Amino acid sequence: MERIEVELFTDASNDAVVRLPPRRFPGVLIQGDSLSVMRDDVARIVEACDQDDIAEAREEAAYLLSSLDGLLARYTAALQAHDIPIPFSQAP
Template sequence: MERIEAELFTDPGNDAVVRLPPRRFPGVLIQGDSLSIVRADVAGIVAACDQGDIGEAREAAALVLAHLDELLARYGTALEANGIPLPYIEAP
């Protein structure tokens, strides 16, 4: 294990925005339990597709998309507050 200093741009919650050296842009730190939940949600979408339940798959996918949109919004707000441009082009 290596100890390093990181820059924290948000509160240190489940989805903290941090920048590790020597990275130019910050990232989002997702706790392991939260990552496991996202994985389970995506697995549920795959299972619904396999069973032909497109309505259930779409509904579950919409929830995952909403969660990712919230993460991106938090990320964007943190970068804007610190004068850092987004490292990507925002989707329409």
């Protein structure tokens, strides 16, 4: 294990925005339990697709999309608050 200093742009929550040296742009630190939940969400989408349950797949996908939109909003807000350019084009 190596100990390093990182820059913290948000509170140290389940989805902290941090920058690791020598990265130019920050990233989002997702806790393992939160990552597991996201993986399970995708697995439910795949299972619903395998069962041709498009309505269920769409509902699960919409929930996952909403969660990811929240993470992305938190990330972009943190970068904007620190005058860091957004490293991707934003959807309209």
